[in-house]
Structure formats: C-alpha cells, structure tokens
Amino acid sequence: MKRLAVVTGASRGWGRALVDEFSDSGWIVIAMSRSKAGPLNWNSPGIVETVVHDVRNEDFQELHTVIGERPVDLLINNAAQGAKHQQLGSISTLGVMDAVDVNVGGPLRLVQALLPNLLAASDPLVINVTSRLGSVSAQARGDFSGLSTSYAYKISKAAQNMLTISLAQDLQGKVRAWAVHPGKLATGMGQPDASKHPALAARQLRELVDSGDSTSPRFCSLGDEDLGW
Numbered sequence: 001m002k003r004l005a006v007v008t009g010a011s012r013g014w015g016r017a018l019v020d021e022f023s024d025s026g027w028i029v030i031a032m033s034r035s036k037a038g039p040l041n042w043n044s045p046g047i048v049e050t051v052v053h054d055v056r057n058e059d060f061q062e063l064h065t066v067i068g069e070r071p072v073d074l075l076i077n078n079a080a081q082g083a084k085h086q087q088l089g090s091i092s093t094l095g096v097m098d099a100v101d102v103n104v105g106g107p108l109r110l111v112q113a114l115l116p117n118l119l120a121a122s123d124p125l126v127i128n129v130t131s132r133l134g135s136v137s138a139q140a141r142g143d144f145s146g147l148s149t150s151y152a153y154k155i156s157k158a159a160q161n162m163l164t165i166s167l168a169q170d171l172q173g174k175v176r177a178w179a180v181h182p183g184k185l186a187t188g189m190g191q192p193d194a195s196k197h198p199a200l201a202a203r204q205l206r207e208l209v210d211s212g213d214s215t216s217p218r219f220c221s222l223g224d225e226d227l228g229w
C-alpha cells in the first residue's frame with residue numbers, strides 16, 4: 001500500500017519541492033496551501049491531492065473530508081512565516097506573536113487535527129521544518145552573531161523545537177517527531193547567499209525518512225551532522 005504524506009506550505013519554495021519529491025517516489029501526498037491561487041495545479045489525480053488551508057485556522061473540515069480515515073504516515077509541517085530583522089526599538093510584539101502563531105501554533109494544530117490518522121499508521125513520523133537559527137545552544141554560543149535575523153523568526157523556531165521535543169516525549173512509542181533544518185535554500189525565505197536547491201534538500205529528506213531511524217526527538221540538519229537543541 002502507498003504511504004501517505006501531508007505537506008503544508010506547498011504553494012512554493014521547499015514545500016513545492018517536497019510534494020514533487022515524495023509523489024515522484026511513490027507516496028500519495030496531500031499538498032496544503034493557504035490560497036487557491038496558482039500553485040494547486042499538480043496534474044496527478046490520486047497521487048497529489050490538494051487542500052486549501054491557512055495554518056492559523058482551526059477549521060479542518062476540508063482536510064478531514066479529503067483524508068477521511070486514511071492512516072497518515074508522514075506529516076511535514078513546512079509552512080512558515082519569516083520576518084525581517086529590525087532594531088530592538090522597532091520590533092512589534094504582535095509581529096512576534098504572529099510568527100509564533102504560524103510557526104508553532106500551525107504545527108500543533110495540524111498534529112491535533114491528524115492525530116487519529118497518525119496513530120492509525122504503522123510507524124508515523126511528524127517533521128517540523130525548523131532552522132539552525134532556532135538552536136538555543138548555538139545561538140547562546142553566538143554561532144550566528146554575524147547574521148541579521150529577526151527576533152520573531154529565532155523565537156518562533158526555538159519554540160517550535162520545544163514543541164517537537166514535547167510531541168516526541170508525549171507520543172513516545174507511538175509517533176516519532178523530528179525537527180529538520182533543510183540547509184540554506186534558494187527560496188523566498190533564504191538568506192541572500194543561500195544556494196542549496198530545494199529539490200536536493202527534498203531528496204535528502206525523503207532519504208532520511210526512508211532510513212526509518214527510530215530516534216525521537218531528533219534535530220537533523222540535512223546533509224550534515226545533527227544539531228544541538
């Protein structure tokens with residue numbers, strides 16, 4: 001039986017590459033995008049199924065209608081909100097909370113909505129797409145002090161990492177949970193010097209998933225050594 005993956009943020013960037021990689025590799029993919037505009041044009045009926053959903057939304061009617069009671073083998077919480085660096089005095093706390101809503105609340109809501117489907121799968125895995133910038137230990141060492149990144153992004157990705165740990169511990173033995181840093185991708189959210197092709201990172205993630213590693217929680221950096229939390 002084909003395995004089933006759910007991918008959020010499928011409209012562009014890495015999400016779109018993930019949908020292509022997993023569907024080309026024999027998976028059925030539920031591609032979730034927040035708007036109907038443009039990207040929902042995969043011509044693969046029965047292989048790529050599309051759902052319109054904003055991850056800030058708690059209404060999962062369309063997702064549930066499309067998935068029904070099918071087991072979900074893999075949930076990739078990829079959708080995220082970036083934020084530009086600002087001087088301390090200009091930072092909007094509402095902007096920080098908004099990033100937390102999308103980058104932490106979004107994955108949590110998806111896991112809650114799909115928990116029965118995940119538990120129905122034989123070896124389910126939740127992947128929260130994070131960033132090395134969310135590593136509290138690396139940030140505390142000053143590893144990225146030369147980068148201009150926003151409070152909103154760093155805070156929300158660090159909190160998302162704690163969500164991953166919490167899920168892994170709560171669901172130990174039932175659902176694995178990984179935080180995955182994809183590398184510096186040449187996408188809308190990438191740094192100016194980012195050059196890694198999203199298709200390469202998607203293949204690396206698919207191979208990692210196929211490795212069947214039972215470690216949970218895990219903080220992976222694709223093509224590199226695991227990161228410290």
Ligand SMILES: NC(=O)c1ccc[n+]([C@@H]2O[C@H](COP(=O)([O-])OP(=O)(O)OC[C@H]3O[C@@H](n4cnc5c(N)ncnc54)[C@H](OP(=O)(O)O)[C@@H]3O)[C@@H](O)[C@H]2O)c1
Nearest residue numbers: 009011013014034054055079080131184185187188189190
């Ligand atoms: N690019 C990098 O170098 C890099 C490095 C480390 C980690 N990451 C992580 O990799 C993931 C993918 O990023 P990317 O580089 O592909 O960024 P991207 O090209 O900017 O794509 C972001 C995606 O998230 C979606 N999204 C944003 N807010 C949403 C919401 N409220 N509801 C539903 N979808 C929403 C966007 O949808 P719309 O098209 O509707 O806006 C888009 O599909 C993110 O989690 C990011 O933090 C990226």
